[in-house]
Amino acid sequence: MKKILNRPVDYVDEMLDGLCAAHPDIYAQPSPRVITRAGGATAGKVGLVTGGGSGHLPVFTGYVGRGLLDATAIGDVFASPSAEQMAEAMRRADGGAGVLRLYGNYGGDVMNFDMAGEMLEMEDIASTTVVLADDVASAAPEERAKRRGVAGMIYAFKIAGARAEERASLDEVTTTAQKAADACRSIGMALSPCIVPQAGRPTFELGEDEMEMGMGIHGEPGIWRDKTKPADAITDEMMDRLLADTPLGRDDRVSILVNSLGATPLEELYIMFRRAKARLDDLGVAITMPLVGRYATSMEMTGATMTICRLDGELERLLRAPANCAYWTVT
Amino acid sequence: MKKILNRPVDYVDEMLDGLCAAHPDIYAQPSPRVITRAGGATAGKVGLVTGGGSGHLPVFTGYVGRGLLDATAIGDVFASPSAEQMAEAMRRADGGAGVLRLYGNYGGDVMNFDMAGEMLEMEDIASTTVVLADDVASAAPEERAKRRGVAGMIYAFKIAGARAEERASLDEVTTTAQKAADACRSIGMALSPCIVPQAGRPTFELGEDEMEMGMGIHGEPGIWRDKTKPADAITDEMMDRLLADTPLGRDDRVSILVNSLGATPLEELYIMFRRAKARLDDLGVAITMPLVGRYATSMEMTGATMTICRLDGELERLLRAPANCAYWTVT
Known part of the structure; x- marks a missing residue:
């Protein structure tokens, strides 16, 4: 195995520790495998959250930052994070203007983010969803909703992130994010x-x-x-x-x-x-x-x-x- | 061969064409395999030139830019560029304040950059040299001059580049570049x-x-x-x-x-x-x-x-x- 690692079981946590230690001005890890901006949520701004498996850097964690995302939930390599991690990422991203969940179209991520959204609803944090599905090879145009989310996801992160920085409302940010996803x-x-x-x-x-x-x-x-x-x-x-x-x-x-x-x-x-x-x-x-x-x-x-x-x-x-x-x- | 390429003989030129086409605001290729800043030389600033073989991106070409290098000469993969290419890079980098040659310690590069310096002398363009030799594994401390230049070269590019932007003289930029190389x-x-x-x-x-x-x-x-x-x-x-x-x-x-x-x-x-x-x-x-x-x-x-x-x-x-x-x- 041509890899530089310690125990495979520690791969994700050691990686996240290193990431936050290398860029303490950008990233923080306030709870295990939940990465936020170093300064936490921005009051009055819609929070943008993504999540997914490890092994795709800079996706997903890397795109937390100014003009980009507010928080991510990170799973094992190629495995979905838990609904509880996702809910925690959403809580950490909430600046009082609601939270947009913006993530790739994979079964485990969809299921867990839906559950996380329900948890947040009980906590009176409004949230919306845009599922990213840009991979044309993964389903025919008539079945676009079945497509996987791949590298094009980063355009949605960037564009929705910039819209949120303008202090657009949750509905407005969601509409723009969906337009970016469709583009x-x-x-x-x-x-x-x-x-x-x-x-x-x-x-x-x-x-x-x-x-x-x-x-x-x-x-x-x-x-x-x-x-x-x-x-x-x-x-x-x-x-x-x-x-x-x-x-x-x-x-x-x-x-x-x-x-x-x-x-x-x-x-x-x-x-x-x-x-x-x-x-x-x-x-x-x-x-x-x-x-x-x-x-x-x-x-x-x-x-x-x-x-x-x-x-x-x-x-x-x-x-x-x-x-x-x-x-x-x-x- | 797990590579995405056309004819191997076209690898370097197609790569450089793509690089300049992707970043026309940063890079230009005024003559074959000589890459300069898009705007050319900066009047009154010491010009910084490097060069070496292809296959190391972002080294060498990539570090041409504001606060960094002014021009590079690029060879075939892992092969030195010619003295004539190096001389052309130096001419293109010269803004009237002289040129610093800043490159890794490899036999072909040293020989060709020395020849290029002699060519420029006949054209009344002053130039100096700092050879980068940061690889501790390549020779003992007593023989530091024999060491190869590897990734640490980029610190010298960045630090000397910033010193040149301050409009320091050729001697001053050379002194700082040598200090960075030694560090x-x-x-x-x-x-x-x-x-x-x-x-x-x-x-x-x-x-x-x-x-x-x-x-x-x-x-x-x-x-x-x-x-x-x-x-x-x-x-x-x-x-x-x-x-x-x-x-x-x-x-x-x-x-x-x-x-x-x-x-x-x-x-x-x-x-x-x-x-x-x-x-x-x-x-x-x-x-x-x-x-x-x-x-x-x-x-x-x-x-x-x-x-x-x-x-x-x-x-x-x-x-x-x-x-x-x-x-x-x-x-």
Whole structure:
């Protein structure tokens, strides 16, 4: 197992301890596996909460910060946090204006966040939900509600976070967050799996010359598995699948995210970005604020995801608004 | 080969094209494989130039930006750029106040940068050199001049960059850069190699349960190779070796960099940071502005480096000064 760790059972807690120790001006851990902004909730601001399994840094914990999220609940690697953790994150995020739950569409997370919402209702804390489901490979357009949430989630975190900083109401922040969620389409591809520390073995197997298209960030099966292709062919297919789901043309404005799942280096992401940009240039689509890097990972998985976020004036303004966490600074 | 690329021969140029296309407000490529700030040289400011092989992003190209470097010359993967490229980078960086060459201690880079300096002398552009040699595993303390430059180089880029922004003279910037270089000690360890695209095979072999301590960022042999150890034992040995080379005690202030060589995820870096911080806490050493992430990589190599940068008042002020590139924003 090519990992630097102590006892697998301590992986998540040691990681969170290190994260908070490295960035004490940004993150705090007021109760186990609940991470908040260092200063806690902001009075009068809608609180934004997410949560999910570990192993995806900077998702989810990383995006707590100014102009972003207020709190997260963190589970074991690739496992949902408990409803009680989620309720605690929501309590910690509440500044008196209500709390938006904004998280990826996975069964355990949905069930536990629903329960957490019910707990908070009994405590007279208003809350709403936007479920993020950007992965076009995980269900057909007619069944969008079944899709998984992947790297495109970060656009919703950023845009909803900026709207909340403007002191918009819970309804307004929820409406904007849903618009951001609806604006995003993602697809992933993998060249190699990752290893869950407590399992100690790869989440799937891929031959030395094989790739998989459409794979999820936990190793969920994709659309096809075959010999690897050149970067431009891979990028073209990813763009084709995204554009089939969200047709774009002249005068459209988008941000795109070329995201490494972990091991794939920046060099390769830029080779993919170059091709994706050429495709959008051909369509007359303008790219604003492109993101290239590691924004949502599966530990050391080799592969990449591509996200298109279609912007209107409001979404672009909020995407460009100031923000600060350990991984994403907008000035 | 678990890589997303087109023809290996196009790897570097496609990567640089993508980098400049993604960040046109930061980077420009006025001549092949010479990257400058988007706005070119700054009149009256000392120009800072580095260079080296590709495959280390964000090093070297990435650290061109405000408060950082002015230009870089980029070679093939793990190969030195030519003297002519280096001379061109220096010309592009010159704002009339002279140019500092600031680069890692590798034979080809030293030879070519010396030649480039001679070329510039004939063109009446003054230049100085600071060679970065922070890797304690690569030579004994008595032979510090033989050491390799690794991740600690980025402290010299940042600190010298901030000093140049203050409009210090070439001599003053050179003195500060040398002080920053002298303040840094690094050591690396690897769990798996990377693959140079044009070679198509790993740079070295390591068994599934093996690690190597003291390895260089191109796969240069380290101090020992043996069974993998727990994260705390690995971190302790790295800290012991760094502290043996630069003893620290109460009232000392340092920045530390826990850097992934590529595939090693943030989660594991935070597990290491947590231990490194505990060691420094025990000594009464204060950590300011710790860095945890991918700052100097070897593409998809698995492993990490640890750097200690011992700060005095000047170095800390300059480390904290504003800077902006695609990978490092200080506000």
